[in-house]
Every structure is written in C-alpha cells, then in structure tokens.
Amino acid sequence: MARIVFDLDGTLIDSAPDIQAVANGVLGAEGQQPITLEQTRKFIGNGAPTFVARMRAARDIPDSEQDRLLTAFKIGYVSAVELTEIYAGAIPALEALKAKGHRLGICTNKPFKPTQSVLAHLDMTRLFDVIIGGDSLPVHKPDPAMLHAALDQLGDGPVVYVGDSEVDAETAQNAGVPFLLFTQGYHKTDVASIPQTARFDSYSDFVELVEETLAGA
Structure with missing residues (x-):
C-alpha cells in the first residue's frame, strides 16, 4: 500500500478566516488596521514567522517587533479553530x-x-x-x-x-x-x-x- x-x-x-482573525487581533492590539481575507491567503504558506513578517510589512511595522508579534500570534493561533x-x-x-x-x-x-x-x-x-x-x-x-x-x-x-x-x-x-x-x-x-x-x-x-x-x- x-x-x-x-x-x-x-x-x-x-483555515484562512481563523488565521485572519488571529492576525487582526494582534494588529488591533497594536492600533493597526486589519488585513483582508485576500491578503491573509497570500501571506499563508511559509510558516508562522513568515506570515507575521508579511503581516508586519503590510502595515509598516518595523522588523524589531517581529519576535514580540510572532509570540502574540502563536498564542492566539493555538485555539483558532471555529x-x-x-x-x-x-x-x-x-x-x-x-x-x-x-x-x-x-x-x-x-x-x-x-x-x-x-x-x-x-x-x-x-x-x-x-x-x-x-x-x-x-x-x-x-x-x-x-x-x-x-x-x-x-x-x-x-x-x-x-x-x-x-x-x-x-x-x-x-x-x-x-x-x-x-x-x-x-x-x-x-x-x-x-x-x-x-x-x-x-x-x-x-x-x-x-x-x-x-x-x-
């Protein structure tokens, strides 16, 4: 076999709607505008660190915030299933x-x-x-x-x-x-x-x- x-x-x-919800929760906590579902689908594929990097770039958030925002994203990601x-x-x-x-x-x-x-x-x-x-x-x-x-x-x-x-x-x-x-x-x-x-x-x-x-x- x-x-x-x-x-x-x-x-x-x-899973893009759940991933979008997590991303926009992180962005909202930073006072940033949300990303669209189309953007979310484009950012998916190379793992969570790359997703967060692309999300940051879309909102001109500096590289220095990568680790902090990735940690926040991963926390929300674990329960993003609904x-x-x-x-x-x-x-x-x-x-x-x-x-x-x-x-x-x-x-x-x-x-x-x-x-x-x-x-x-x-x-x-x-x-x-x-x-x-x-x-x-x-x-x-x-x-x-x-x-x-x-x-x-x-x-x-x-x-x-x-x-x-x-x-x-x-x-x-x-x-x-x-x-x-x-x-x-x-x-x-x-x-x-x-x-x-x-x-x-x-x-x-x-x-x-x-x-x-x-x-x-």
Whole structure:
C-alpha cells in the first residue's frame, strides 16, 4: 500500500478566516488596521514567522517587533479553530484511502500545536498515521526533510504528496516524489505554471486520481 502525505491549510482545510482573525487581533492590539481575507491567503504558506513578517510589512511595522508579534500570534493561533472548514469531499476521500489500506500523513508549515488543535476540532486526527508540523524539525518546507520525516514514519511503499501551493510543489520536487495540486487552495501564481504530476479542483474524483498516479509511478 502507498504512503500519501498531505499539506493542511489550503489543501484539506480552509483555515484562512481563523488565521485572519488571529492576525487582526494582534494588529488591533497594536492600533493597526486589519488585513483582508485576500491578503491573509497570500501571506499563508511559509510558516508562522513568515506570515507575521508579511503581516508586519503590510502595515509598516518595523522588523524589531517581529519576535514580540510572532509570540502574540502563536498564542492566539493555538485555539483558532471555529472559522475553519474542511473542503467538500475531503473526509470521504481520506476515509476511502484508509479503507484501501493506504497510510496517510500530514506535512504542514503550520506550527504543530495549532495543527493538533484544528485536526482534533474537526475530528480529523483519526485519519492520519503521522503529523509533521512547521516547528517539528529545525527546517520547514520547501526543505524536503519534513516530507522525508513523514514518509519515513509511514514505512515503505509508493509515495504521493498532495498540496495547494508553490511551496508544496517545490517540496515535492526537492524530495523527488509525485505531486498532486489542489487548485482551490492558496497558490499565488497560475496553476499551470506550478510543477505538478496532476491537479484537481475537487475531492469527488480524488481517490481515482491517486490510484492513477500510483499506477503510473
């Protein structure tokens, strides 16, 4: 059976509204104007420190405030779960893959504690055999070490990585594994320009796409 690893934000869940709420809480405490949902989606992808750096830049907050604001952001991030939604069809697809005997993992730049919190809130923890967060290792995506760590814990077998962004595509390239691109997530450029094995815009036919990818690997 195969090892199938997923990104989280923008791939399985739409967490941007929760992340926006946390960010705007931090900004509001600083007397700053809020960021939009569109800005939030653009800032997501390279981990919490980069998100906060982009948030600061959008409001001309100096670099000297990075550590303090990152700490405040992380505090709010752990419990930011109420506005997050699972993409339609994702749960049945994951359950079908599990039923086929495939082993599933998460490899996300989202910090580990917020990852645990949102997966528990959405009753998704049960679906994954391994969870690697953005602070689980000294490096984060697109460094392939995170993906390799997840795959190592999943044992042997063919591999597929599933994500929604340029960072995920680069991670898959760096790790040398097939990449399936979810087009409804937080990518910044045209989907056709992102390196991919295949792409999909809904989870309705996702299980079949995985099987086709594995057959062609």
